[in-house]
Amino acid sequence: xxxxxxxxxxxxxxxxxxxxxxxxxxxxxxxxxxxxxxxxxxxxxxxxxxxxxxxxxxxxxxxxxxxxxxxxxxxxxxxxxxxxxxxxxxxxxxxxxxxxxxxxxxxxxxxxxxxxxxxxxxxxxxxxxxxxxxxxxxxxxxxxxxxxxxxxxxxxxxxxxxxxxxxxxxxxxxxxxxxxxxxxxxxxxxxxxxxxxxxxxxxxxxxxxxxxxxxxxxxxxxxxxxx
Ligand code: 76R
Numbered sequence: 001x002x003x004x005x006x007x008x009x010x011x012x013x014x015x016x017x018x019x020x021x022x023x024x025x026x027x028x029x030x031x032x033x034x035x036x037x038x039x040x041x042x043x044x045x046x047x048x049x050x051x052x053x054x055x056x057x058x059x060x061x062x063x064x065x066x067x068x069x070x071x072x073x074x075x076x077x078x079x080x081x082x083x084x085x086x087x088x089x090x091x092x093x094x095x096x097x098x099x100x101x102x103x104x105x106x107x108x109x110x111x112x113x114x115x116x117x118x119x120x121x122x123x124x125x126x127x128x129x130x131x132x133x134x135x136x137x138x139x140x141x142x143x144x145x146x147x148x149x150x151x152x153x154x155x156x157x158x159x160x161x162x163x164x165x166x167x168x169x170x171x172x173x174x175x176x177x178x179x180x181x182x183x184x185x186x187x188x189x190x191x192x193x194x195x196x197x198x199x200x201x202x203x204x205x206x207x208x209x210x211x212x213x214x215x216x217x218x219x220x221x222x223x224x225x226x227x
Pocket of ligand 1: 091092093094095124149150152153157160164175190191194195200204
């Protein structure tokens with residue numbers, strides 16, 4: 001394999017949303033996931049509801065080549081990649097002052113979180129319109145709005161875990177938002193609640209939403225009819 005390509009801080013993140021083709025080979029999918037979990041690399045399988053995909057994989061780890069090998073192995077096993085998102089773990093510039101033990105899980109998360117099987121993913125950006133441009137706000141104002149955002153997020157402590165991964169210059173939006181929740185309605189409630197925070201109400205733009213369930217690989221495969 002090529003020399004590893006590793007971010008200077010954090011890990012690479014690849015969300016793959018797949019459809020099962022008629023020729024899908026269950027054992028080859030299982031082998032692909034196993035190979036994708038080498039060393040510090042993790043692969044979180046999830047089932048997807050609705051027409052956009054049948055199942056998906058959140059792959060995360062230091063080496064971007066290994067992420068690409070996982071993608072190729074899943075494609076070779078007969079999964080069609082219907083949608084994807086590429087990003088890197090990061091610490092938000094508004095969270096840099098947090099203690100080390102809170103920063104580490106942002107850069108090097110251990111996934112999936114326990115007891116939070118309800119899953120959703122969507123990409124988002126902050127608006128850059130003439131009438132409302134997040135990037136022309138002074139830092140202090142952005143920090144104030146992100147504090148408001150953090151405060152409303154903390155009301156969901158224990159119910160929702162956010163994984164915010166940065167994709168400016170890498171994919172079509174600025175962040176990937178991955179949410180893990182106890183109940184599916186926790187996902188709806190947290191996103192609805194945040195719509196009223198100025199940082200989202202005025203400045204947030206969203207891409208397509210994907211929702212489903214995190215589970216054991218065997219359960220995810222059988223839910224997609226891959227038996
Ligand atoms: O990391 C921290 O806990 C510090 C506070 C915090 C930051 C800096 C925080 C807390 N978030 C931060 C950054 Mn968040 N978050 C989203 C969404 O749907 C929407 O309107 C937005 C999608 C949700 C649902 C959510 C939930 N957050 C960010 C950033 C990066 C901004 C930047 O760097 O410029 C984005 C794009 C973003 C989006 N946020 C929380 C939550 C929740 C539940 C919390 C509380 C976390 C906790 O208690 O651990």
